Amino acid sequence: MRYAVIGTGAIGGFYGAKLQRSGVEVHFLLHKDYTHVQRHGLKIYSKDGDFCLPAVHAHASPATIPVCDVVLIALKTTQNNLLKDLLPPWVADQGILLTLQNGLGIEPQLAQLVESDRVILGGLCFICSHRGDPGTIHHQDYGSLTIGAYGDGYQPQGVTPLLETMARHWRQAGVETFLAPDLGYARWKKLLWNVPFNGLSVVLSATTTEMMATPPTRALARDLMEEVQRAAASQGVAIPTADLEQMLHSTATMAPYVTSMKRDYDRNLPLELEAILGYPLAVARGKGVALPRMTMLHQLLQHLDRQNRRHGSGTPAAPG
Amino acid sequence: MRYAVIGTGAIGGFYGAKLQRSGVEVHFLLHKDYTHVQRHGLKIYSKDGDFCLPAVHAHASPATIPVCDVVLIALKTTQNNLLKDLLPPWVADQGILLTLQNGLGIEPQLAQLVESDRVILGGLCFICSHRGDPGTIHHQDYGSLTIGAYGDGYQPQGVTPLLETMARHWRQAGVETFLAPDLGYARWKKLLWNVPFNGLSVVLSATTTEMMATPPTRALARDLMEEVQRAAASQGVAIPTADLEQMLHSTATMAPYVTSMKRDYDRNLPLELEAILGYPLAVARGKGVALPRMTMLHQLLQHLDRQNRRHGSGTPAAPG
Numbered sequence: 356m357r358y359a360v361i362g363t364g365a366i367g368g369f370y371g372a373k374l375q376r377s378g379v380e381v382h383f384l385l386h387k388d389y390t391h392v393q394r395h396g397l398k399i400y401s402k403d404g405d406f407c408l409p410a411v412h413a414h415a416s417p418a419t420i421p422v423c424d425v426v427l428i429a430l431k432t433t434q435n436n437l438l439k440d441l442l443p444p445w446v447a448d449q450g451i452l453l454t455l456q457n458g459l460g461i462e463p464q465l466a467q468l469v470e471s472d473r474v475i476l477g478g479l480c481f482i483c484s485h486r487g488d489p490g491t492i493h494h495q496d497y498g499s500l501t502i503g504a505y506g507d508g509y510q511p512q513g514v515t516p517l518l519e520t521m522a523r524h525w526r527q528a529g530v531e532t533f534l535a536p537d538l539g540y541a542r543w544k545k546l547l548w549n550v551p552f553n554g555l556s557v558v559l560s561a562t563t564t565e566m567m568a569t570p571p572t573r574a575l576a577r578d579l580m581e582e583v584q585r586a587a588a589s590q591g592v593a594i595p596t597a598d599l600e601q602m603l604h605s606t607a608t609m610a611p612y613v614t615s616m617k618r619d620y621d622r623n624l625p626l627e628l629e630a631i632l633g634y635p636l637a638v639a640r641g642k643g644v645a646l647p648r649m650t651m652l653h654q655l656l657q658h659l660d661r662q663n664r665r666h667g668s669g670t671p672a673a674p675g
Numbered sequence: 676m677r678y679a680v681i682g683t684g685a686i687g688g689f690y691g692a693k694l695q696r697s698g699v700e701v702h703f704l705l706h707k708d709y710t711h712v713q714r715h716g717l718k719i720y721s722k723d724g725d726f727c728l729p730a731v732h733a734h735a736s737p738a739t740i741p742v743c744d745v746v747l748i749a750l751k752t753t754q755n756n757l758l759k760d761l762l763p764p765w766v767a768d769q770g771i772l773l774t775l776q777n778g779l780g781i782e783p784q785l786a787q788l789v790e791s792d793r794v795i796l797g798g799l800c801f802i803c804s805h806r807g808d809p810g811t812i813h814h815q816d817y818g819s820l821t822i823g824a825y826g827d828g829y830q831p832q833g834v835t836p837l838l839e840t841m842a843r844h845w846r847q848a849g850v851e852t853f854l855a856p857d858l859g860y861a862r863w864k865k866l867l868w869n870v871p872f873n874g875l876s877v878v879l880s881a882t883t884t885e886m887m888a889t890p891p892t893r894a895l896a897r898d899l900m901e902e903v904q905r906a907a908a909s910q911g912v913a914i915p916t917a918d919l920e921q922m923l924h925s926t927a928t929m930a931p932y933v934t935s936m937k938r939d940y941d942r943n944l945p946l947e948l949e950a951i952l953g954y955p956l957a958v959a960r961g962k963g964v965a966l967p968r969m970t971m972l973h974q975l976l977q978h979l980d981r982q983n984r985r986h987g988s989g990t991p992a993a994p995g
Contacts, residue, residue, distance in 0.1 A: 555975075558878060558975060559975065559978050559979060559982075561978070561982070565982070566978075569977070569978045569981060571973070571974035571977040571978060572974060572975075572977075572978045574974060575971055575974040575975070578967070578970075578971070647898070647967040647968050647971075648967050648968070648971050650898075651895055651898070651967075651968050651971055651972075652971075653891070654891035654892060654894060654895040655875075655878060655879065655892075655895070657889070657891040657892075658879050658881070658886075658889045658891060658892045659879060661889060662879075662881070662885070662889075
């Protein structure tokens with residue numbers, strides 16, 4: 356099977372490099388790091404052991420990518436407007452799109468961009484990683500992947516043979532892989548973390564450890580989680596309260612972490628507000644559920660995002 | 676009548692200086708500006724015309740202040756723990772304490788500190804002013820004073836002859852003065868502005884104009900005002916919705932303003948969170964009213980306040 360990676364950053368670069376190291380043919384679409392990676396390949400500094408890929412299939416444009424069986428989508432969701440020009444026609448008939456993106460509403464968005472015979476899978480990356488110098492990625496912690504698919508009407512589909520096949524590939528690549536019989540539950544559970552900690556890390560300019568160290572902030576993180584839980588319930592997804600407790604506990608005990616949203620903010624990049632807050636709020640509102648804290652967090656972040664991009668230069672809104 | 680000013684800052688310095696200029700004997704308690712003001716007096720840069728008081732009664736300690744008829748309390752509420760050492764015994768029998776402080780719960784706090792024959796009045800300063808170099812105060816905009824008193828059980832007292840007398844003094848001093856027949860209403864109405872704009876100015880690092888320019892922030896300011904309105908209602912104080920509209924309109928059209936809480940934050944000083952948020956939240960909670968946005972704002976500000984004072988030096992927690 357031939358893979359492509361759209362968006363060779365902290366996520367796409369890391370997971371794509373793991374695949375290539377295990378012998379899979381991987382094509383990487385790059386933007387500003389293209390020349391560097393074309394010459395020098397990729398370098399992964401990982402808590403599981405550093406490794407180099409001195410030669411990779413680097414592409415500056417989708418036009419040079421051969422037809423691929425699996426396409427990993429690892430752009431920031433704020434760049435998804437670019438996908439209509441990046442995806443067709445080189446995704447194989449009955450090919451697989453595996454999005455590694457955060458948030459909610461991604462799969463419906465992809466479904467509008469490709470032929471109906473393409474298979475859309477959702478991948479959730481539980482990883483702390485970030486980009487370094489051109490062509491380098493730093494993998495600090497975790498690194499698992501959870502894959503699932505929606506059934507008709509975005510209902511739970513269970514674990515299919517295709518998901519089992521995908522899991523084998525990833526496990527061969529040394530990636531701890533889980534299969535989600537209910538992708539909606541998996542996505543909402545991930546929001547349970549992303550909403551409070553990505554959001555508050557920007558508003559408070561704080562690491563996870565700093566947030567968990569202050570009692571009012573810890574209480575607020577929990578309050579926000581309860582709203583995510585209510586939003587999920589409005590979509591028929593039940594998140595047990597034990598999930599909240601476990602997540603608060605693991606966040607309190609993990610190494611200090613600068614969230615991906617905070618890193619984007621510090622680089623004056625657009626924040627993934629729609630996927631993390633806007634879309635979840637909209638679907639809950641559609642069911643008549645009011646979520647004052649999540650709404651307030653969204654409002655605060657919209658303000659900060661605007662001011663931040665006005666003040667900073669940002670890097671161009673393009674992949675890689 | 677002899678006046679004293681406890682806390683000769685942007686508020687106490689300004690209003691005290693106006694009184695002295697009109698011929699009233701005023702004694703100023705100072706801390707770090709004492710030596711400068713003792714030598715050079717006070718200088719007020721005002722939109723209504725600059726003026727100097729080359730000689731003032733400056734005091735470094737309450738021990739040297741003669742018995743006064745009216746004591747203006749203009750410390751930050753975060754310094755109110757100092758009042759027990761600053762006030763008695765030089766407030767005249769049946770003397771008046773006029774607090775010019777922001778927020779709720781101030782008058783009950785003062786009542787615990789002085790003999791029951793002292794009269795406690797609440798003063799609300801509608802003013803944009805801030806301290807400059809030692810002994811100088813910058814008065815940018817507005818400058819009125821609203822005075823009222825609580826009746827028994829902190830119920831509305833109406834306008835008394837004493838309030839009329841006070842108003843005459845202030846008007847003679849060139850201060851536009853209003854009398855509040857219902858001090859509770861006046862205090863809650865002031866919170867209607869202070870909660871959203873003081874609070875959000877710190878969280879968003881924004882001026883009033885920047886906050887009003889961003890639609891999500893404008894919506895959030897209004898949402899917060901509605902919660903203040905509900906909190907007030909829980910205490911039997913009705914704030915008409917027209918008050919919200921008028922306040923949003925005047926904030927949108929006034930000159931860009933850095934709130935007093937933001938100025939405190941920028942100087943690494945403690946924020947007046949208890950008087951502006953903690954106490955109002957507690958009394959509403961006592962009536963079973965949940966205020967998620969105000970609670971969240973309080974939580975965010977508690978985090979920022981702690982981090983800010985840890986990082987910065989701050990100026991000593993003492994008057995003047």
